[in-house]
Amino acid sequence: MxxxxxxSLTPSVLGILVRRGADFxxxxxxxxxxxxxxxxxxxxxxxxxxxGWLVTVAWRRFLDATRADVSRRRREDRIxxxxxxxxxxxxxxxxxxxxxxxxxSLTPSSAVALTLRAVGGLTTRQIAQAYLVPEATMxxxxxxxxxxxxGARFDRPGDVATVLRTLYLVFNEGYSGDVDLAAEAIRxxxxxxxAIDHPEVAGLLSLMLLHHxxxxxRTAPDGSLVPLAEQDRGRWDTGTxxxxxxxxxxxxxxxxxxxxxxxxxxxxLHADAPTAEETDWVQIVEWYDELAALTDSPVVRLNRAVAVxxxxxxxxxxxxxxxxxxxxxxxxxAAAYLHERDGDLVVAARLYADAARxxxxxxxxxxxxxxxxxxxxxxxxxxSRGADPRPSCS
Amino acid sequence: MAKYxxxxxxxxxxxxxxxxxxxxxxxxxxxxxxxxxxxxxARLEETGEFVDGQALAPEGTWVRYDxxxxxxxxxGPFAETKDLIAGWxxxxxxxxxxxxxxxxELSAAPGAGGEPIHEWLELRPFxxxxxxxxx
Numbered sequence: 235m236x237x238x239x240x241x242s243l244t245p246s247v248l249g250i251l252v253r254r255g256a257d258f259x260x261x262x263x264x265x266x267x268x269x270x271x272x273x274x275x276x277x278x279x280x281x282x283x284x285x286g287w288l289v290t291v292a293w294r295r296f297l298d299a300t301r302a303d304v305s306r307r308r309r310e311d312r313i314x315x316x317x318x319x320x321x322x323x324x325x326x327x328x329x330x331x332x333x334x335x336x337x338x339s340l341t342p343s344s345a346v347a348l349t350l351r352a353v354g355g356l357t358t359r360q361i362a363q364a365y366l367v368p369e370a371t372m373x374x375x376x377x378x379x380x381x382x383x384x385g386a387r388f389d390r391p392g393d394v395a396t397v398l399r400t401l402y403l404v405f406n407e408g409y410s411g412d413v414d415l416a417a418e419a420i421r422x423x424x425x426x427x428x429a430i431d432h433p434e435v436a437g438l439l440s441l442m443l444l445h446h447x448x449x450x451x452r453t454a455p456d457g458s459l460v461p462l463a464e465q466d467r468g469r470w471d472t473g474t475x476x477x478x479x480x481x482x483x484x485x486x487x488x489x490x491x492x493x494x495x496x497x498x499x500x501x502x503l504h505a506d507a508p509t510a511e512e513t514d515w516v517q518i519v520e521w522y523d524e525l526a527a528l529t530d531s532p533v534v535r536l537n538r539a540v541a542v543x544x545x546x547x548x549x550x551x552x553x554x555x556x557x558x559x560x561x562x563x564x565x566x567x568a569a570a571y572l573h574e575r576d577g578d579l580v581v582a583a584r585l586y587a588d589a590a591r592x593x594x595x596x597x598x599x600x601x602x603x604x605x606x607x608x609x610x611x612x613x614x615x616x617x618s619r620g621a622d623p624r625p626s627c628s
Numbered sequence: 629m630a631k632y633x634x635x636x637x638x639x640x641x642x643x644x645x646x647x648x649x650x651x652x653x654x655x656x657x658x659x660x661x662x663x664x665x666x667x668x669x670a671r672l673e674e675t676g677e678f679v680d681g682q683a684l685a686p687e688g689t690w691v692r693y694d695x696x697x698x699x700x701x702x703x704g705p706f707a708e709t710k711d712l713i714a715g716w717x718x719x720x721x722x723x724x725x726x727x728x729x730x731x732x733e734l735s736a737a738p739g740a741g742g743e744p745i746h747e748w749l750e751l752r753p754f755x756x757x758x759x760x761x762x763x
Binding site for chain 1: 649650651652653654655657658659662663666683685686687
């Protein structure tokens, strides 16, 4: 049974049912029934038009369920009486589903769950495992999200920015359980890019590909993080990098810059450098300036400060950092790095240890602890051993 | 089967024999420690005894209800709080003896000098409904 085929057909079948006027939650149930039926029937009797077959079966299931449910009689009448929604310009049913699942009325976590369920065709169990929550919790999250968007009609264009943010959230979740969310996010973004001509969609796809291309080099065999400068560039996936850069160049030539294109441009400049020393930091700082103008995000300004430290020296980087709130995530880690570059190893070691305590994930905490350990292991720092009053051993 | 919580403390546990803060170890010692912890959890997954493992940020906030229509009151972190949980592992084992055995193994994770830390871990049984056999 071709699971990939079923999964690729699911969103457009669902989109067609919703556009015919089916309530989203009921449509989803009907499509699930049709998929179960397909798994049963297709191995012995493959239809010539799989999508048409699914639509027919799902629509019949939907009507049966609606008729069987007396309390829904009124809604059925309404569906029969209502004129079918008019044609939606320049979009297909799959695209509408993206907009529905990332509807602005949903919280980010609900939008992510609904997108993976309805557009990605993952099971509730797979999504629950990927996000490390109990299956019942995820099932509730998805049901509530369905109820929230059930009233939404396909009568105005959706919000591309919300869809892109949702897909980027999925991508950044990375990998846990048996679902590779980064690969899934790329698959869904590719599908979106095929359905809509929008430079920011291309920008996001490019950004994902450029990050994904470095994945093999990002972690050491023992699972620890390898910083960009120390990665073995021979392990970067050049084919994926070339694809990402090609998509980005086409998008940039449209002259409608957005934050994802700018982020992809920075990733592309890193990917372009044969060695870390050859990185074009001056151009990276220029892109951060563009990005800061587009987003006004403190995280962007923090990354810009680090880039300034590479382009104009650590003192310049520290000066840029001094303008920013030191409560920002990774502010202390950036300061530690720049102090080390500036040769102030005692301060750097203390800041790395501080940054490790503030880290928001285990891999980062371990990495920053290692940096502190690396500096503490240097003879010129032996005097500072034991200066840490922390009684913890871990 | 019975579930137990293995609690690690930043503060509040008796001092470990090999208590050198991690940022004072060598990088190789850190790698060895991480590998030990990872392998331990992986082995318990294979034996079907692993339930969950999580690490917590050192700093948190105290929160309490402040009455109808008012936002919750927050306070802290308090430097004088004696006990500070660092993280936990939940195991599901057949006997108390097995739980003690596993806690002992986890406490033997290597630290400075590659020697076991001898960290004190707190072993707490879950309160569970015991099925009663009436026959």
